Every structure is written in structure tokens, then in C-alpha cells.
Amino acid sequence: MSKKNALVRLTAIQNHISNQPKPTGPTDLTRERENATFNVKHMNWLFWGDKEFAEALQDAFLIIQRDPNLCFPAGHHFDLTRPEQREFTMKQIFRYRQLRESLKNPLLIKALETAMSIYSESFMMRTYVHDILFLQSFQVFGTKEQYDSYIDDILKWKVIGCFAMTELGHGSFLRGLETTATYDSKTDEFIIHSPTLTATKVWIGMAGQTATHTIALCQTIVNGKMYGVNWFIVQLRDQKNGRLLTGVTAGDMGEKYGRNGLDNGWIQFSHVRIPRTNMLMRWAKVTQEGKYIPSANPTISYSTLIGERLTVLPGAVSTFGQILTIACRYGCVRKQGANDEQIMDYQSHYVRLMPCVASTYIIEIVNRMIMNKWQEIMKLVQTNQEEFASYLPDMHAISTGLKATVTWWGCEVLERVRRSLGGHAYSSYNAIAGAIGDWGVVTTGKKIIGSAEFMNNFQQIRSITKSTLSDEGQLLDLNYTLEMYTWLSSSTTDEETTWHNNQVYAVKLGELYSYRFTLSEYMKAIEEYSSSKTSEFKALVPILTKLGNLWAIHLIHDSLGLFLERGYFNGEQVQMIRKCYLELCKEIRKECIPLVDSWGYPDFVLKAPLGKFDGDVYPAYFNIMRAAPDCIGVPSYWEKYIKPLTNS
Known part of the structure; x- marks a missing residue:
């Protein structure tokens, strides 16, 4: 580039900067919030299970924000060294244990644990390892005597x-x-x-x-x-x-x-x-004489892994919720283009993010249903061990499939969010880089029970060769789209293939099974909300259904290659699906800010200036950059390496 052209370019940039209007982020987000067709407060209650827990969670966030032993120190926590992060996380646990002893409200104690796990991934993992993995090993595998001898010390953290x-x-x-x-x-x-x-x-x-x-x-x-x-x-x-x-x-x-x-x-x-x-x-034993007595059901040895795998779901929801809140708010604040449009209004932008928003709702609601079921199953360890063992194969399949599938999808969500923030995603101060750092067989011959019951109709499903899709309205019927996905899950199965030669397809089958399961369970939840006596939740069914529709069409759209390979869709039907997919993304985009607001993550939990609730993001972003250690001044290595060059 010539000096003349460079000067022209710099002058154009200067004019563009000087002509920029006053930041409109606060006004933009206020306008976005007016688009809500649902009650944001009621959605917050539903998302966290009920009104009482949602309100207790906000109280817990306030406790954290006000407590210097729980809340990260001034500045940004990404500026802490590794030893400092290790020590501060243990300081949080120590203070959290003190609060557990002083708080008398069991609901607030539960909310504080949830809030701390959302606020700090390191806190969550340290307490999870001790309170769940370690403790649950005694519950599942220990004898009553072993459990009784350790439980008090474990609960008090005298044994870590x-x-x-x-x-x-x-x-x-x-x-x-x-x-x-x-x-x-x-x-x-x-x-x-x-x-x-x-x-x-x-x-x-x-x-x-x-x-x-x-x-x-x-x-x-x-x-x-x-x-x-x-x-x-x-x-x-x-x-x-x-x-x-x-x-x-x-x-x-x-x-x-x-x-x-x-x-x-x-x-x-x-x-x-x-x-x-x-x-x-509890199960296998070795006597003092040296006789080994095996477990009646060796699969029980794997049961601890089920609970461990299921924790991926709430972890994903916490991560997705925070980074999507940041991305959606920034997307509605950031202006770009000849007409100074919000970047969230670009189709390439909102189509990238809206399926992620929908998936967060689906995963959280399905997670709550599965965890309730697993907690009921865990009670059987003490009362009916045979029945407990009978549930394990299906729960093993569900937990294994969901752990793999949700983490794969999680990587995709993180990448979509990273791209949506452009270069700002590379700054640790906007929390996306940290979130990225903090992140799989069907049987035959007998009747199948549990999550794969649909395979009992395997031959009937396989007999269908063409889709009956003729009208876009059919795509907005969750029962209809579930049938489509059921067909794909079944048609991808080949009983004659061998494991080692078809692992790629077996993994894909596991993914299809897991996604079908989440969609099926989500539909059950919507049915429950539709008949709920709680009017606030009943009123949310239309937006929840729309989110389910987008998730279902996203899954079908993402698997169009498999559908076409098997001749299920024709070109006209594919065009109909793509049109419906884009329209649904556009509809959800209109309410993206109310949808992410409903998750209720405070600014101090998000730890990202670009995700501020009020939309005034740029002053906050610049101030935190300016406060970074050694931001301004002569570097310590100037005299040794720079001065010899500049003064040579």
C-alpha cells in the first residue's frame, strides 16, 4: 500500500470513529426486553425448578457478592496466578463450610451450593469430588459399618x-x-x-x-x-x-x-x-481366610460412573447459560455495517446462536427429570438391591450417551459463541476463553425397556422408506418431528455390522439415540406443564414449545445428509425444512434477551464486561483492561533487551 493510500485509509477510519454516536447499548437492551411474549420472572422460576428455589438462588448470589471470602478479589480472577487460584478456591470452600453451619434454612443452603458451583468451576469440581464421588462410593459400595464409621468425618471435611x-x-x-x-x-x-x-x-x-x-x-x-x-x-x-x-x-x-x-x-x-x-x-468381599466372594451383579461396579456422567448436564447448562448471556447481550449492543445494524440482526449471527439458546432450556429441563429419577433409583441401594441393579443398564446407556453428546454439542456452542464475539473472545476478561478451558448399542432378541423402548417397533419403523412431509405446519408438531428422528435413529442401525469396522457409525447411532431421548423427555415435560395447576408455568408452554420446535428442527437440519442418503427426504422437503429452520431462528432471535435474562445470572457471576445487564459494555471493558497488572509503564526487560536495540 502506498503512503497516499495509507493516509486515505487512516483518514477514513478517523472520520468513522469521530462520527460514531453515543453508545446505545442500554437503549438497545431495553427495547429488546420489550419484545418478550412471556413473563421473564416466571420463566426464571421454571428454569430453576420452582419459585422458592429461584428466589433462594438470588439470595445466595447476594451472599457471595458481599462476602470477600467467597467473591473473587478486586480486579479480575484471570489475573490470579495458579497458586493463588488454588488457595482462593480452598478459601471459598472453608468459608462455604462455615456458612453451611450457620445458615438454618435448608433451601438457602442448597441454593448457596448451586450458586457457588455456577460462580466458580474450580469450587464446583473440588466439592463435587468430595461430596459426590468420594461420599457416594461409601453409599453404593460400602457396608453399613464402613459407611457409619466414615460418614461424620466426610460430612465435616475432617476426612477430605x-x-x-x-x-x-x-x-x-x-x-x-x-x-x-x-x-x-x-x-x-x-x-x-x-x-x-x-x-x-x-x-x-x-x-x-x-x-x-x-x-x-x-x-x-x-x-x-x-x-x-x-x-x-x-x-x-x-x-x-x-x-x-x-x-x-x-x-x-x-x-x-x-x-x-x-x-x-x-x-x-x-x-x-x-x-x-x-x-x-457391600457387594464383593474377601474373608479373613482369603476367600473371594464376588458380587451377584458385577455391573454394579460401574454405578458410580452413572452419577458422575450425569453431572455433565448441569455443568453444560451453567456454562452455556453464562456464555450465551454474554454473546446475546453483546450481539444486541454491538453495531456494525453501513446502516449501523445490531450484529444480532444478521442472519448469519442469530442462526448460529439461537439453537444454542434453545438447547440450554431443553438440557436443563431434561436434566432435572433424569436427576430426579436417578435419586429415586439410588434410594434402592438401601432397600431393594435387585431392583436397583435392574435399572443400571438403561441408566448406564443414558448417562454414557448424554455425557458424550452434550460435551460434543458443548464444544460446538463454545465455538459458535467465540466466533460471535470476534476478537474480544480472545480476551480472558470476557470469560469465553476460560469457559473453553473448563471443558460414545442397541440389543436385539428380547423386549427392550427404558429409554430405548421405541426399538421394540424396529421392523415397523424400518418399513417406512419415505417422509410424509407435505406442509411446513407439520414441522411445528413435536410428535411429528420426533417420529422423523425416531426413523433416523432406527434406520442407522445395522444388525449385521461388526464393532471394530463400524465404530464411526456406532458413535453416530449413540448420538442420534441421545438426542432423540432428550427430545422425547422434553416433550413429556411440556405435557406436564400444559396440565400444571401452576398457571405461571402453564402460560409458558407456547414459548417452551417454540424452543422445542427449534431444537427438533435443528437436529433434523443437522442430519439432512443421513436422511438424504437413505432417500427419506426429497429436494422439496429439504427446502421446506431449511426454510422452517431459518424462520424459527428468526422468531427466537426476537426474544433472545428475555430468554437469556430468564436464567438470572448476575453480572458479577458472568465476569464479562461485554455481558453487562444494562448494556453499557464499553466503559466497563476498557476499565478492566486498563486495570490489568503492568498495563502501563516501562517493562522490566526494557533495559536488557529493548534499549540495546533502540539505542544502538
């Missing part, structure tokens, strides 16, 4: 636990784990040992610096014979001074992509001796 499953060379394939627990009948002890480097337990939350005890999955060896994996209580650190015990070597995983307040760690065991009674023996 972690869950040691994953190894350096092995993930969730439990039969491949290498860590051993060898029974010594002479001393009535198990010897816990890591025989190889790949047997090192890795990525174990809280193992790096915090946990005093772990539940370790080990290959059980009795009288020289291997009996498969079982669960063992192993102490890692002295509870008085925090030092590792003899035979235990553990360390911190170091810098991570996200969640740097969580001390993920690695563990190696070198012939660590534990009492025989430290084997969790």
Missing part, C-alpha cells in the same frame, strides 16, 4: 476425599486398570501397588494438594488369582500436617487449560498396606 480411577495408560476401561490390591492373609491386609509407570493414577481432582484419603480402583489379587477391580480406601496424607504417608507419592498436575483452582494430581503407590476392612465390601 478424592476418587482415583483414571491411570496414565487407562481411562474408563476399568478391566484394563493396572494398580493392584494384593491380599496378605498373614497380616489381614491388602498391599496397594502401582507396578508400572502407566499404572500411575492421573487427573485425580484434589489429589495434587488437598485430599487426605482416596477411593482407589484396583485389580484385586487373592492367593495369586486376579478377581477384577474393586474399591479400596487408602489414606494419602497425614491429617495434621498434610504430608504424604509412607509409600504414597503424589503431586500436582500443574498448569491446565482451565479450572486452575482445582488441584488435579497424580498418585503412585509403592506397596502401601491397608487393613482388609478398607476394601468396600
Whole structure:
């Protein structure tokens, strides 16, 4: 570019900047909020389950914001070093434990736990590892005596636990784990040992610096014979001074992509001796004489993983909700183009984001239904173990499929949001980079029960070869679109194929099954709201149905290649689907701000100036950049590396 052309370009930029009107963000968001066809407060109640909990959650957010031991210090939490993040997260837990003791309202205590988990991913993961994974291991696998002897110390955090499953060379394939627990009948002890480097337990939350005890999955060896994996209580650190015990070597995983307040760690065991009674023996047992008594149902060993996998859903909702609130508000504040349009009015922009908004509602409502069911199933551990075991295969399929599918979709949501914020997404101060850092068979021959019941009509479904779609109105009927997706889920199944040669298609089948399940469960929820005695929720059915319609059409639109490959749709039907998809995205765009406002995330929780509720984003963004450490001034390396160049 010549100097003359460069001068012309700079002059044009200067004129453009000088002619910019006063920021209109606050006015724009006020106008957007007037588009709501539903009551935002009532939607907030529905989204969080009921009015009482939604209001308690707002109270909990206020407690966090006002408490210096819970709320991140002045400045931005991304400016904290890794050691500072580790320490502050533990400070939050310490203060949270104090508040649990002082608060008398059980609903507020529950809300505070939820609010803190939303506010801090690291807090959520540290408490989840102890309060869920560690504790639930005693509930599911421990005898009554084992549970009773540990429960008080666990609840009071006198014993701080972690869950040691994953190894350096092995993930969730439990039969491949290498860590051993060898029974010594002479001393009535198990010897816990890591025989190889790949047997090192890795990525174990809280193992790096915090946990005093772990539940370790080990290959059980009795009288020289291997009996498969079982669960063992192993102490890692002295509870008085925090030092590792003899035979235990553990360390911190170091810098991570996200969640740097969580001390993920690695563990190696070198012939660590534990009492025989430290084997969790509700199901499988080893007697003092050295007799191994296997579990009547080995699949129960995997049940802890079900609850762990299901937690992906609320985690996804929290992440999606926060980053989409930021993206939608910024999209309605940011102006660009010859006519100074809101970028949210560009079709390429809102079509990218609106399915994500819809999916957040669907996942949260389905998550609540599944978790209620799983909590009821967990009660059977104490009352009816046979019935408990009967639910596990279906819940295993649901949890496995949803964990994979929702996390895949989550990566897509994060990428769409990143692109929607342009270059600002690369600033840690707008929370998107941090969110990115903080982030799968059908049987035959017998009647299928549970989430795959629709496969009982497998032959009938497969007999349909062409879609009956002839009118766009059919696409707004959730029952009709569910039938379409059911057909695709069934037609993608091939009973004659082998696993190793068709893993790509098997994974796709799992994805289709999981998406069909979420759509089916969401439809059940809408039916419940339609007949609800709560008039506030009943009035929300039209917008909830529209969100469900967009999600269903998104799923079909996203799988058009498979539908066409099997000859189910013709060209005219595809055009009809695409037209309906774009129209639905445009309709939801009109209410995107009321929809994200309904989630109720305060500004201090979002931690992103571009997502401010009032729309006055640019002063807040600039002020936080200006307050960054060492923002202005001579760098420490000037004299050593820059001055020799500039003064040469």
C-alpha cells in the first residue's frame, strides 16, 4: 500500500470513529426486553425448578457478592496466578463450610451450593469430588459399618476425599486398570501397588494438594488369582500436617487449560498396606481366610460412573447459560455495517446462536427429570438391591450417551459463541476463553425397556422408506418431528455390522439415540406443564414449545445428509425444512434477551464486561483492561533487551 493510500485509509477510519454516536447499548437492551411474549420472572422460576428455589438462588448470589471470602478479589480472577487460584478456591470452600453451619434454612443452603458451583468451576469440581464421588462410593459400595464409621468425618471435611480411577495408560476401561490390591492373609491386609509407570493414577481432582484419603480402583489379587477391580480406601496424607504417608507419592498436575483452582494430581503407590476392612465390601468381599466372594451383579461396579456422567448436564447448562448471556447481550449492543445494524440482526449471527439458546432450556429441563429419577433409583441401594441393579443398564446407556453428546454439542456452542464475539473472545476478561478451558448399542432378541423402548417397533419403523412431509405446519408438531428422528435413529442401525469396522457409525447411532431421548423427555415435560395447576408455568408452554420446535428442527437440519442418503427426504422437503429452520431462528432471535435474562445470572457471576445487564459494555471493558497488572509503564526487560536495540 502506498503512503497516499495509507493516509486515505487512516483518514477514513478517523472520520468513522469521530462520527460514531453515543453508545446505545442500554437503549438497545431495553427495547429488546420489550419484545418478550412471556413473563421473564416466571420463566426464571421454571428454569430453576420452582419459585422458592429461584428466589433462594438470588439470595445466595447476594451472599457471595458481599462476602470477600467467597467473591473473587478486586480486579479480575484471570489475573490470579495458579497458586493463588488454588488457595482462593480452598478459601471459598472453608468459608462455604462455615456458612453451611450457620445458615438454618435448608433451601438457602442448597441454593448457596448451586450458586457457588455456577460462580466458580474450580469450587464446583473440588466439592463435587468430595461430596459426590468420594461420599457416594461409601453409599453404593460400602457396608453399613464402613459407611457409619466414615460418614461424620466426610460430612465435616475432617476426612477430605478424592476418587482415583483414571491411570496414565487407562481411562474408563476399568478391566484394563493396572494398580493392584494384593491380599496378605498373614497380616489381614491388602498391599496397594502401582507396578508400572502407566499404572500411575492421573487427573485425580484434589489429589495434587488437598485430599487426605482416596477411593482407589484396583485389580484385586487373592492367593495369586486376579478377581477384577474393586474399591479400596487408602489414606494419602497425614491429617495434621498434610504430608504424604509412607509409600504414597503424589503431586500436582500443574498448569491446565482451565479450572486452575482445582488441584488435579497424580498418585503412585509403592506397596502401601491397608487393613482388609478398607476394601468396600457391600457387594464383593474377601474373608479373613482369603476367600473371594464376588458380587451377584458385577455391573454394579460401574454405578458410580452413572452419577458422575450425569453431572455433565448441569455443568453444560451453567456454562452455556453464562456464555450465551454474554454473546446475546453483546450481539444486541454491538453495531456494525453501513446502516449501523445490531450484529444480532444478521442472519448469519442469530442462526448460529439461537439453537444454542434453545438447547440450554431443553438440557436443563431434561436434566432435572433424569436427576430426579436417578435419586429415586439410588434410594434402592438401601432397600431393594435387585431392583436397583435392574435399572443400571438403561441408566448406564443414558448417562454414557448424554455425557458424550452434550460435551460434543458443548464444544460446538463454545465455538459458535467465540466466533460471535470476534476478537474480544480472545480476551480472558470476557470469560469465553476460560469457559473453553473448563471443558460414545442397541440389543436385539428380547423386549427392550427404558429409554430405548421405541426399538421394540424396529421392523415397523424400518418399513417406512419415505417422509410424509407435505406442509411446513407439520414441522411445528413435536410428535411429528420426533417420529422423523425416531426413523433416523432406527434406520442407522445395522444388525449385521461388526464393532471394530463400524465404530464411526456406532458413535453416530449413540448420538442420534441421545438426542432423540432428550427430545422425547422434553416433550413429556411440556405435557406436564400444559396440565400444571401452576398457571405461571402453564402460560409458558407456547414459548417452551417454540424452543422445542427449534431444537427438533435443528437436529433434523443437522442430519439432512443421513436422511438424504437413505432417500427419506426429497429436494422439496429439504427446502421446506431449511426454510422452517431459518424462520424459527428468526422468531427466537426476537426474544433472545428475555430468554437469556430468564436464567438470572448476575453480572458479577458472568465476569464479562461485554455481558453487562444494562448494556453499557464499553466503559466497563476498557476499565478492566486498563486495570490489568503492568498495563502501563516501562517493562522490566526494557533495559536488557529493548534499549540495546533502540539505542544502538
